[in-house]
Amino acid sequence: MKNEARLSDVHPLRILSGRRRWWMLGIVCAAIWAALGLGTSPAQLIPSGNGIEILEEFLAAGLTPALDYESQVPAGTAPLWAKVLDALRRTLIFAATGMSLALAIGLPLGVLTSTAWWRESSPASSWSRRWIGRLGRSGAFVFLRALIAFMRSIHELLWAVLLLAALGLNSFSAVWAIAIPYGGTLAKVFSEMLDEAPRDSAAQLHDTGATSLQVFLFGLMPRALPDMAAYTFYRLECAVRSSAVLGFFGFPTLGYFVKLAFVNQHYHEVWSYLYALIFVVVVLEFVSSLLRERVVIR
Amino acid sequence: MNSSSRRTQVEALRRARPRSRLLRGTVMALASWTLYAWASPEIALGDSLTERRLTNFQNFIREELWPHALRSEPFTFSGLWAWGHGIWNEVGASSTLATLQISILAIALSAVLAWPLSILAASNFATSAPFSPEVRDSSRGKQLVWTAARRASRGLAILMRAVPEYILAFLLLAVLGPRTAWPAVLALAIHNGGILARLGGEVVENLEPAPVRSLTAIGGRHGGLVVFALIPLTMGRNLLYFFYRFETCVREATVLGMLGVVSLGYWIQDARSKQYYDEMLLLVLFGSGLVILADLTSALARRSVRRG
C-alpha cells in the first residue's frame, strides 16, 4: 500500500487539522458515551470469586499444553494428538469448502456489482432500447448491491444458527453459513478492486476492436487479479477461524473441543487445540506475506 | 532463422521463464486441499438433502418463521407491525443499543492497544537508527534491545489476532463473569487490536523515508519522531483502518451476546432455545440493520478522512 505522505504533511499541527480532528474527537466522545451507557468501569476488570484462580490456572496451562488426556479415557480411545489433528482437519475442511463456495458466489457478484462492468458493457444501438437497457441495468445493479450488503450484514454464526434451525446439524449448514456472508464480503471487495484498477490497458484493448466482455476480462481483470487473490487468501485465514468457532454450535471443529475441554476444566487440552489453530493461522499469514513480497509487488 | 531452430529457442526461453515456486506450490496445495475437502465424508451433501430434512425445511420456512401473532389470524400489516414493535420495545431497542456501545468501546480500546504495538513492530522505526538503514554506528546492546522489542510486539500482535473473538470472549467470560460487558469488549479489543497493529505497522513501514529523515538529520530520535513524524504521517491511514475494523466489530458484537453478554446475540440465543424462530429471525434482522448502518457510517467516515 502506497502512502500518500508528503513533506508538507510533516507538521505536528497537521494532526489537529481538517476533518480528521473532528473524527478523532467524535471517536473519543463516542467511546465515553459507550462506556457510560454500558455501565462498565475498570474496577470490574478485577476477576471476582474463583475468576482469578481460573485465570491463573488457565494461563499457567498455556506453557504446558497437554500431550495426553488429562482424565481417564476408555481403553482404545485415539491419542489426544490424533484427536487434535482430526479436529484441525475438519476445521480446514469446512474452511476450504465454505471458502470455495464463497468464491464461486463472490466472484460473479463482485463483477456484476462493479461499476466498471456496467461501463464496459456495450450500449444498445437504438435510443429507446438504450434507455430501457439503462433502467434495467441500474435496477439490477441496485438489487445486487442490496443483496450483497444483506448477505454480509449477518454474521456467519447467525447464518449458522438460522441454517441449523432450518436444516439441522449437518455439513450443508456449516458450508453455507461460511459461504453466504463471505461471498457477500468478497463480492463487495472485488467490486471495489475492479473499480480502482488502472484502466489504461483496458482502453488500449478497446482500441484494438475487442468486445466489451473481452476488454473487461483481458484488459481490466488481470490488473485487479493480484489484489483479489491476496484478499481471498486473507479471507481464507478468517474462514479457518470462523470454521473453528462453528464448533461452539455443535459442528465437529476445533471450537467444539475447546468448549468441551474448558467446561471440563482440562485447561492443558484447551491449549493444545488453541495452539493447533494458532499454528495454522500463523502459517497462512506467513505464506501470504511472503507471496505479497515476492509475487505481487515487484 | 529456420523454423525448427526458432522452436528450440522458444522452448528454451519457456523453460527459463521466471516462475514462483512459492506461488505455484501454494495454489497447488490450496486446490488439492479444496478438492479433498469436497470429497471427504464430512461433507456429505447428499445426506443433507434427505426427504425428512426437506420437509423440515419447508415447515421452517412456512410456519416457524411466520410471526407468532399472525399465525391464527389473517395477515394484516398492522398486526405485523404491532408484533415487531412489541419485540423492539421489549428487548430489541436496548440490546441493539448495547451492541453498538460494546463495539464502539471495543474498537476505541483496540486502537489504544494497537498503536504502541504497531510502532514497535515497524522494522524501519524500531531500530537503534530509525529511518536510517545506512547507519551502523550504534552499540550492539541497543540494537539487541530494539530487535527484542520488535519481535515481542510482533509476536504479541500475532497471538492477539490468531484466536477468534468468540473463543476469547468464551474464555474471558469464565474469568470475569457475565455481569458486565467486559468479556465481549475485551475479546473484540484484543482481536482487533492485533489486526490494527499489523495494519498500522505496515503503514509505518511504507512511509516515504525522505520527509522523516529530514527530522533525523536535525537530531530527532525516537520520541521526537513519534510526535513530529509518525503521528501526523500515519494518522490518515490509521483512521481508515479504524473505521474499516469498526464495521466488523459491530458484526461480531452482535454475535458475542450468544455467550451470555447482553447484546442482541443474548436474545437471539434466548429465542433460539425457546424455539421462537420468528422472534429469532426478527432479532437477527435488527442486527443486520445495525450492521448496515455501521457500514454506511464507516464508508462515510472513510471518504471524509480520505479527503483530508
Place this chain on the structure above:
Amino acid sequence: MNHSALSFSLTEVSLDFDGPAVLEGLSFRIEPGEIVALVGPSGAGKTSVLRMLNGSLPSAEGSVLVQDQDLKTLPTAGLRELRSQIGFVPQSFGLIPNLRVIQNVIAGRIARMGTLGALRAMLHQRAAELDEVHELLESLGIEEKLFQRVDSLSGGEQQRVAIARALYQSPGALLADEPLSALDPARARETLLILVQLARSQGLTLVLSLHDIGLAREMIPRLIGLRDGRIQFDRVTSEIEDHEIEALYGLKPSLGLHEE
C-alpha cells in the same frame, strides 16, 4: 493475412474540451500505404489527431473518414471491425504489467478470436503463435523477453512490446504516439527504421507523432506540422525549409500566423 492498407481523411475537423480549441479546422488526406509523421511542439494536438484517426476520440465538428467510411455514422460493430484493422501504440503503452510479454502481444489479436478463443490464447499459446510472436520480437530486438513479466522490463523494452502488440494485430494502418520516447538515440533510430521498413514491405499505412524532428526529416517522407491545433505545413519532407521548422517550434515566432 494482413489487412489491406487504409486511407484516412480529415475534413475541417475541430475539437475542444470546454476551453480553448485543441484542434481547429484540420483537413488532410493520407493515402493507403503512405508514411506520415506529425511533428510540432508538445500540446500542439498530435495525440488528439492520432486518437481521432482510430475513432477513440470523436471530433466535435467536421468528419473523419477511414477507408471512406465516416466514423460518426459507423455502427458499433463496424467501428470495432475497423479498429481491429488499426494498430495503435499509445504513449503510455497500455500494457498489462503483471502479465508476460507473450500474453501482452497475443492480446493484440483477441478482437478476432471470440471470448473463449481469447481465453485459450491468453492462457496457452499454440506453437505457431509462439513462433510468430518470437519472430516479431526478434525484429525489434527483444525476443529474449518472450516469457518475462512486462513489469520486469525497462521502459524502452516495454515500448517495443507495445509496438509488437500493434504489429501482431496485422493491421492495415499503424498509428503510433511518440513510439520512440523511451528509447535511447541509437535504439530510437533503429526502431524507427524498422517501423518504416515494415510499413514499406507490408504496404501498411504508418502515421506517427515524433518529437525528434531530426529523425523525422531524415526518415519520414511526409511531415504534417502542428502548432496550437492548426496545421502549419503538410508537405513532402524534402520541400520543407529550415525556417518553417523553426517557426513551428517557436524559435523565431512569426506573429502573423494566428491571425487568419
